[in-house]
Amino acid sequence: MAITDADIAITWRVVNGSSLELLIPTLVSHKGVSPEGEAYVVAAGRNVEIAQRFFDWPDEVEEMATPPSVGVLRVGPGASDTRTIRVSRSLAAYHPFGGGFRGYPTLPSRPEDVVFCLGMTPEPYSPALGLEKDDNGVEFARHGRIAYEQQHRSCTEPVAL
Structure with a gap:
């Protein structure tokens, strides 16, 4: 993680050292909807x-009306993938369920640290993920309890802002 004045x-x-394919959420345009950034930005305590x-x-x-969805990346057994994402240092809250809250979720007024968390879901995939492709061939899945519980999360140590 590299922190500058701008981002x-x-x-x-x-x-993927396992014998199972992994599914990784990625914020990409799908179903005619563009994400507000390259990653979700949410409060994690302070x-x-x-x-x-x-x-x-x-x-x-x-x-x-429609459960929020997110693009997915498949990483096969023995394969690897590397990505770089950027988030503005101004840190605006962005939550996949944001429009469903009574009052949009906020971030701490003066956060001390930032962490990055990546979710990885191994096969077999639950039908509750609602895996499908849009008209442009972009694959996506739905957020929700089962998707959340089946993923393995890997998070960095906190980094001072």
């Missing part, structure tokens, strides 16, 4: 979490 750059790498992972359905969100 936070995070380079992550997944090496800190901020920058994330590319599945989120559970929050208790504060009762209903949404």
Whole structure:
């Protein structure tokens, strides 16, 4: 993680040493909707979490017309992938269920640290993920309890802002 006055750059790498394919959430345009950034940005206590992972359905969100979804990247057995994402240092909150909250989620007013968390879901994939492709061939899955519980999360140590 590299922090400058302008942004936070995070380079992550997944090496799949297992015999199962991994599914990794990535924020990409799909179904005609563009994400607000390259990663979710949410409160983590007094800190901020920058994330590319599945989120559970929050208790504060009762209903949404369409469950939020996220693009996915498949990493096969023995394969690897490396990506770099950037988030503005101004750190605006971005949550996949944001529109369903009564009042959009906020970040701590003066966060001390930032962490990055990546979610990885191994096969077999639950039908609850709702895996499908849009008209442009972009594959995506739905956020929710099962997606959240089935993923393995890997997070960095906190880094001072």
